[in-house]
Amino acid sequence: MKILIYGAGVVGCAYGWQLSKAGCDVTVLVRKGQKEFVQKNGIQIICSDFRGKARKDVDVIFKPTVIDELSSNNDFEYIIVSTNKLQLSTILPTLSKSTGKANVVFFQNNWDVFTEIDKYLNPEQYFFAFPFMVGGGKEDKNIHCAISGLKYSNTPLGEKDGRITPRVEKLFVALDKADLKPVISNQILVWLITHYAVAAGLSAGIMSAGSASQFIKTHLL
Template sequence: MKILMFGRGVMATQYGWALEKAGNEVEFYVRPGRSAQYGPYVDLDLLDGRKHKKGLPIRERWFIKMREEIRQDHDYDLIFVSVNHQQFDDAAKMISQRAGNATILIFNNVWDNQETVAAQLPKEQILWGFLGGGGGFRSKNKLEAGFMKSIYLESADAAASVKRHQDVMNLFQNAGFSVSLQKDMYVWYLQHFIMNAGMAAQALKEGSYQNLYKSPKYVKQAVLLMREMLPLIRAKGHKASLGTNLMLHLPAGLVSYGIYKIITGETLAGAIMERMENTAYIPQEAFAFFPRDVLADARRLKIDLPRLTALEKYFSQKD
């Protein structure tokens, strides 16, 4: 398959590497001037979760192909989109003008409904999903990151095209990933966004994610924030999954201790979070978008979120 990764970000780079290693042709779209700025290779320091639960260490200099324009008559089979939350609108606008016949695979955080988020894109070419990975660039071409074995993808029944869905399933399975199918991908997005918002708001209060993870009592405050936000899912016309309801209605101390052990223990998830924090690749302002968007929607829907409101000064838009 011929694949265009939109941007040379953390997720595009590490998953692009994995997909190329599986025999696919991978190229990166970057803004004009960025090819020279980045240079022709990326020094990879990855934890590959496909064959080892703690991540198989990968250290490799990977030479990549970059393109500073997307031709109207391109022959890409798939355009891979995983950008920072606030960058998605600009990415969608550009892709909409050059989609061709490619499948547009959106691996992004989503809060507004999917029709609104992707209004500029050809609906029949879109597939929705999410990835399990993260990290950061230590320098312009040194990536310290990691990824899980599983990716998340909407079910074939929900997909706009069964054939495109099957092609993407085959793509990732042939590359050694497992695919977790979601009957309602939008509910999955909402739940994930709420969890990000709770953790981000509390981390901003504590000064960093590393400070947040110093004690389960700090994580507990994040869990209480998540629990407070759950009614927003119903207010937006949807129903949280049974698993999410159970997790967030168990004693908060128990849930927070479980999260604390996963993130701070010798786990792949913990190692990925550590790499995200240590590289400081994503600035605090990017994390602030999560609680900011949730609180704005809560006010629109007249849902009271006193815990989140009390932390607003830590994530409000700076003048």
């Protein structure tokens, strides 16, 4: 399976690394000017993996195939879009011209762009997922991430209309081999909107309280 990770951030690199370990042919799309550096040095990923019985800390150099431009005659089966949701307005015109026959998987915290996506792509060209298994940040050029071992952490994915299609099932198998706990949802849009509402409310509460610890003391204890 050939997969393009569109966006070399924490989520894209962590999922791409794990899918590569599971046997997928992974390519990462990077910004202009970064291709030679990443090809030469790879992507350093410093990861705390909590999926096993004990935490496992790993420091690896992930060396995927690297491109800085997407061509419409590409041979990718899936394009996983893992950029910030706010970047979609600049990404969608490119995807409309260059997706080719690939299935686009929007791998973001989406809640209000569903109509906007339909202006550029047909429903047959895309579906949704959410990277609930990975979190972290960047320091210099290094990826610092954690892979969740919590019971209810998973990677939900599904079609906009709720159908369980072969393309969703095939990506499910790849994610399952990578131990990223995929779950097929027949209400993925409801899941995404609800997740955003809960996260936004929680974030607002923490900001209002001044800190996470103060929020816990004030509202949860």
